[in-house]
Amino acid sequence: MNPRRKQRLLVVSAVVLLVGGAIALMLYALNDNIDLFYTPSEIIEGKKGEKPQVGQRLRIGGMVVPGTVERDNQTLQVAFDLVDTGPPVTVLYNGILPDLFREGQGIVATGVLVEATTIKAQEVLAKHDEEYMPPELAEKMKGIRHVKPENAGGGT
Amino acid sequence: MIPELGNIALTLALVSAILLAVFPLWGAQTNQSGLIATARPLALGMFTFTLIAFVCLSYAFATDDFSLSYVAQNSNTQLPMQYKLTAVWGGHEGSFLLWVLMLSLWTVAVAIFSGSIPQEMVARVLAVLGMVSVGFYLFMLLTSNPFQSMLPFVPVDGQDLNPLLQDFGMIIHPPMLYMGYVGFSVAFAFAGAALIAGKLDSTWARWSRPWVQAAWCFLTIGICLGSWWAYYELGWGGWWFWDPVENASFMPWLAGTALMHSLAVTEKRKVFKSWTVLLAIGAFSLSLLGTFLVRSGVIVSVHSFASDPTRGLFILGILVVLSGGALLLFALRAASLNSVGRYQTVSREVMLMGNNILLCAATLVVLLGTLLPLVHKELGLGAISIGAPFFNKMFVYLIVPFVFLLCIGPLSRWKQQSVKALARQLITAFCISLVAALLIFFSYSEQAYMAVLGLTLSFWILVASVLEVWQRIGAMDSQYSIAKRLRMLTRSHWGMILGHVGFAVTLIGITLVSNYEQERDVRMLPGEQITLSDYTFVFNGVSKTQGPNYESDVGHFSVYRSGEKLTTMMPEKRIYTVQRMPMTEAAIHTTISRDLFIALGEPLDDGAWAVRVYIKPFVTWIWGGGAIMALGGVCALSDRRYRMSTLAKFKKASPLSSATGEHA
Structure with missing residues (x-):
């Protein structure tokens, strides 16, 4: 090979190696950091036949059931139930809830499943919009609002 | 009357854009100087009409003209005047008008400051900008016209601007960010024009360099302002969330940084030509992708505008046509691109290539992290989200080799660099920075090993920058004093130094505040x-x-440091009366080495409040570093050779510059 070709080959193989390495690293890092989204009924009944395992990281989206928000008197510990169309799931959270957290409001929480129907959340999100419902949830709840207004329409 | 005027002005701007896309290009291809000469007036016309439309919309906001549905949705009679004016870009339609105003501003800037560039080249560049504009004006007129009327049902009062946007940050953040976003269209236009003309030599790199630097400065400032705004206004003290919309602005920044460096190599050494063209296309495509992500409603974010599928499809269409067209043209022309420069494995060229690869890898990481949830959902695999830990981990991996190259790049020579000399400098710098990092590490009681890594890397950059300046002035004539020799370094050289120092400062801030x-x-x-x-x-x-348009609970906190009273901090919890929306206004006490941050949560029973308190060491350095980087860009822009080329315009149309254009 002439030196120029040799140099090119070197450069090209270095690039390929780097890109390959980067992608491998990326997929490895991704493995731990993908949070699947569930609704409360999917946590209890399973999603496509698969129930989430206790100890799994996940995201949950649902409506806060009115009357279930319980605060601890001494700390910022709070517990509330989330519901979509089926049975509720309890979310535990220690910290300050977002400004727009309200009973009847749609919220999304990220956390770990600690028991079959209990989630310990690290993050609770509610949008700065009263009409807001997470799109995943809106999709799951299409047409349901009118059937069960006591579950869905509390706040709005 | 005024809204109709705005509508007409927008339509006229579209007509100017269409003419601008056709005539100058036709003239340049068929060599008709009459048609070529239409480019500048048409660009000016496009800008003027857009400005008229913008002024009309601002007037409608200032006079509370709620017959316009956009005004009714985003303003209110109680809103203070400064926010009425900034509410112009508080929603989708108006912010898009700001976007096209910026685009026409860049176009007219190219028309004015391009005296030294051959006329037919300017015509092609402006024509490409015209094509880009046509897409955006059509988008605005067809799917998101801010002058849409609500007649005959005129509401008594408007729905008010989102309280989050009633803030000083909102006044300057979007214009800066859009200037940056849209500015990459100029680099795209230069690349496109060079592709159309088939003249892909280093001259196009020389011409487009200052434009890329300018756009990069704006984008840097825009991103920093956005981060700062999120920090104090969203109320939760974070400065970067890896939110899809933040990522949308970060990707063009990464690609733009790569482009800026690659352009330098192409200009100086006439290599990496095709790569630079690809980056120019890529940076602007990523800006468009960002626009698509933000405005189509496919992602959920604090920033995203109300969703409308037709809008998303339209922007995707623009993206496909522009990027696809440019890439197709590139594929046709690529065969004629060959680089003439030679360089060895250890040389500045290779360092900069490495820098480009790492920046592109970083762009890829962000792109993957942003788009994967979208793809996953569309494939029917269920909704997922990708958390911040993924991005953080990837950026830690990437930053180590990146900083290594950043340190040795400026110290190396073009073509060939002796490894031995380089190694000695590097090891010296590394030892100094490691010692400095360890000193800081032991000054904190907490143990955080990532802090040692981050600090070592930051100090390494700083020390290497000093060494580089030292080496540079050491090579100069020793009869001059050191101060004189420092002044003899070019401004673009100082630009580079400031850029790197700014990066190090940001890195110090990030490291300390995270750990x-x-x-x-x-x-x-x-x-x-x-x-x-x-x-x-x-x-x-x-x-x-009681505020002008809100009621507020103000918390009173006295802060003591080691027993001595330092200050009083007053965080607020506001309820904006029109939308009944609660807002957290944090209280922040800033010094150069730390921020104290208090936010009020919700009221609990018996007078208690949920309170969040932070101490954030060196958090302001993150944005300070950004400001230094942008200053570096300004410094490079003010380099003598650019001023000379502007001056050349006023002199006789120089035979020299057009000769180099033809010849190279």
Whole structure:
């Protein structure tokens, strides 16, 4: 090979190696950091036949059931139930809830499943919009609002 | 009357854009100087009409003209005047008008400051900008016209601007960010024009360099302002969330940084030509992708505008046509691109190539992290989200080799560099920075090994920058004094130094705040106090006040440092009356080495409040570093050779510059 070709080959193989390495690293890092989204009924009944395992990281989206928000008197510990169309799931959270957290409001929480129907959340999100419902949830709840207004329409 | 005028002005701007896309290009291809000469007036016309439309919309906001549905949705009679004016870009339609105003501003800037470039080249560049504009004007007129009327049902009062946007940050953040976003269209236009003309030599790189630097400066400032705004206004003290919309602005920044460096190599050494063209296309495509992500409603974010599928499809269409067209043209022309420069494996060229690869890898990481949830959902695999830990981990991997190259790049020579000389400098710099990092590490009581890594890398950059300047002035004539020799370094050289130093400063800020920040969420009764490191915060209770368009609970905190009273901090919890929307206004006490941050959560029973208190060491350095980087860009822009080329315009149309254009 002439030196120029040799140099090119070197450069090209270095690039390929780097890109390959980067992608491998990326997929490895991704493995731990993908949070699947569930609704409360999917946590209890399973999603496509698969129930989430206790100890799994996940995201949950649902409506806060009115009357279930319980605060601890001494700390910022709070517990509330989330519901979509089926049975509720309890979310535990220690910290300050977002400004727009309200009973009847749609919220999304990220956390770990600690028991079959209990989630310990690290993050609770509610949008700065009263009409807001997470799109995943809106999709799951299409047409349901009118059937069960006591579950869905509390706040709005 | 005024809204109709705005509508007409927008339509005329579209017509100017269409003419601009056709005539100058036709003239340049068929060599008709009459048609070529239409480019500048048409560009000016496009800008003027857009400005008229913008002024009309601002007037409608200032006079509370709620017959326009956009005004009715985003303003209110109680809104203070400065926010009425900034509400112009508070929603989708108006912010898009700002976007096209910026685009036409860049176009007219190219028309004015391109005297030294051959006329037919300017015509092609402006024509490409015209094509880009046509897409955006059509988009605005067809799917998101801010002058849409609500007649005959005119509401009595408007729905008010989102309280989050009623803030100083909102006044300057979007214009800066859009200037940056849209500015990459100029680099795209230069690349496109060079592709159309088939003249892909280093001259196009020389011409487009200052434009890329300018756009990059704006984008840097825009991103920093956005981060700062999120920090104090969203109320939760974070400065970067890896939110899809933040990522949308970060990707063009990464690609733009790569482009800026690659352009330097192409200009100086006439290599990496095809790569640079690809980056120019890529940077602008990523800007468009960002626009698509933000405005189509496919992602959920604090920033995203109300969704409308037709809008998304339209922007995707623009993206496909522009990027696809440019890439197709590139594929046709690529065969004729061959680089003439030679360089060895250890040389500045290779370092900069490495820098480009890493920046592109970083772009890829962000792109993947942003788009994967979208793809996953569309494939029917269920909704997922990708958390911040993924991005953080990837950026830690990437930053180590990146900083290594950043240190050795400026120290190396073009073509060939002796490894031995380089190694000696590098090891010296590394030892100094490691010692400095360890000193800081032991000054904190907490153990955080990532802090040592981050600090070592940052100091390494700083020391290497000093060494580089030292080496540079050492090579100069020793009869001059050191101060004189420092002044003899070119401004673009200082630009590079400032850019790198700014990066190091940002890195120091990020490292320290991520590793040593202290946070406490507590329930506090009036009279209670909490202590975080040296600081004691005493809660003195909450009082009520009334703002122009909100009611507020103001918390009173006295802050003591080692027993001495330092200051009083007053975080607020506001309720904006029109939308009944609560907002958290944090209280922040800033010094150069730390921020104290208090936010009020919600009221609990018996007068207690949920309170969040942070101590954030060196957090302002993150944005300070950004400002230094942008300053570096300005410095490079003010380099003598660019001023000379502007001056050349006023002199006789120089035979020299057009000769180099033809020849190279």
